[in-house]
Amino acid sequence: MSSPEIKKLKEIIENANNIVFFGGAGVSTESGIPDFRSADGLFSERYKYPPETMLSLSFFKSNTEEFYRFYREKMLYPDAKPNDAHIALANLEQQGKLKDVITQNVDGLHTKAGSKNVLELHGSALRNICMTCKEIYPLEKITQTTGIPLCGCGGTIKPDVILYEEALDATIMQKATKAIYDADVLIIGGTSLNVYPAAGLINYYRGNNLILINKSETPQDRYADLIIRESIGKVLGEIILKVKED
Ligand code: ZN
Numbered sequence: 531m532s533s534p535e536i537k538k539l540k541e542i543i544e545n546a547n548n549i550v551f552f553g554g555a556g557v558s559t560e561s562g563i564p565d566f567r568s569a570d571g572l573f574s575e576r577y578k579y580p581p582e583t584m585l586s587l588s589f590f591k592s593n594t595e596e597f598y599r600f601y602r603e604k605m606l607y608p609d610a611k612p613n614d615a616h617i618a619l620a621n622l623e624q625q626g627k628l629k630d631v632i633t634q635n636v637d638g639l640h641t642k643a644g645s646k647n648v649l650e651l652h653g654s655a656l657r658n659i660c661m662t663c664k665e666i667y668p669l670e671k672i673t674q675t676t677g678i679p680l681c682g683c684g685g686t687i688k689p690d691v692i693l694y695e696e697a698l699d700a701t702i703m704q705k706a707t708k709a710i711y712d713a714d715v716l717i718i719g720g721t722s723l724n725v726y727p728a729a730g731l732i733n734y735y736r737g738n739n740l741i742l743i744n745k746s747e748t749p750q751d752r753y754a755d756l757i758i759r760e761s762i763g764k765v766l767g768e769i770i771l772k773v774k775e776d
Contacts (some may be wrong), residue, residue: 535758540769542715542739542756549628550713551619552731553762556720556744558635560613560763576603586694594678594686601672604656605636608673612643614767615719620644620771630709632731634721636691649706651698651727657690658661666690698727709735719743719762723750 543549555565577600583589584600612620620643622628627716631640638656640648658667662685671679671687679687690696703761710716711734721744723729732740732750743762751757758765 533758535756536765536768538756539741539758539765542741543622543627543769546627546715546739548602548713548758549622549715549717550630550632550709551628552632552710552718552721553615554634554719554721554723554725557613557615557633557762558610558637558639559720560615560761561607561610561639563607563610563635563637563639580695587696590688590693598672598678606669606673607637608669610637610639614637614763615765616640616643616645618766618770623647630706632706632709634725636689649702649709651692651702651706653689653691653699655689655691658687659690660685661688662686684699703727706731707734711736713737715739715741717741717743718750721748721767722746723748751765 538556538656559565572582577584579589581600581604584597585605586623608743619628619631619640623631623645630649631645632651633640634651636650636652636655638654641656656669658669658671658679659665660667660681660683663681665681665683667679667681667687672689681687701733712730713735714737716732716737716739717734718732718741729750732753738755740754741756741758742751742766743747743758743760745761
């Protein structure tokens with residue numbers, strides 16, 4: 531795959547020194563992590579509630595065991611590996627070109643790929659916190675137990691992910707806003723940009739290199755300086771390969 535769009539993106543990246551990447555679920559689907567919003571047919575057979583209900587704070591509190599049944603089965607992919615998109619972004623950071631990765635995913639794959647500056651808007655499944663004493667536990671505390679995971683103090687452990695009904699972390703949102711405001715290039719990938727806060731955040735971008743990489747159309751397409759309708763892994767994998775070759 532080598533199109534005029536890819537060539538353009540490569541040029542933009544070569545001339546940039548403050549790239550910010552904003553990614554959604556599509557970045558992780560290529561690592562085999564499905565977007566829970568595109569729930570498969572099995573879903574309705576196996577669960578009594580829609581995912582938005584089961585992933586809400588009130589459901590977590592009132593139906594903790596059922597929450598964890600769903601969460602362990604549908605939300606956790608401990609064996610998932612970073613794909614070409616994660617690796618390319620980590621490389622761009624190492625080259626000093628990319629300042630921040632802002633992600634809506636909770637799988638920790640950007641960190642696994644080696645990215646250091648990752649702003650996780652929705653938290654991380656790799657961290658789990660006792661609601662009573664605030665002790666932090668790794669993912670294994672969830673994957674290697676059944677039922678409701680409990681802290682040594684007897685408190686219930688909650689994944690450090692933002693559930694529905696919960697506010698986003700104000701500090702992380704501020705950092706994300708500032709990063710986008712300061713960016714010379716903003717690359718947005720793997721998100722349909724329908725979900726808050728994605729759509730709002732990109733309004734802070736002031737530059738003239740807004741790049742959208744998404745397989746389908748988004749409501750923000752008209753603001754983009756470059757649109758690439760392709761898999762994010764393919765595009766970024768190819769770019770990083772080319773930058774290295776030259
Ligand atoms: Zn505790």
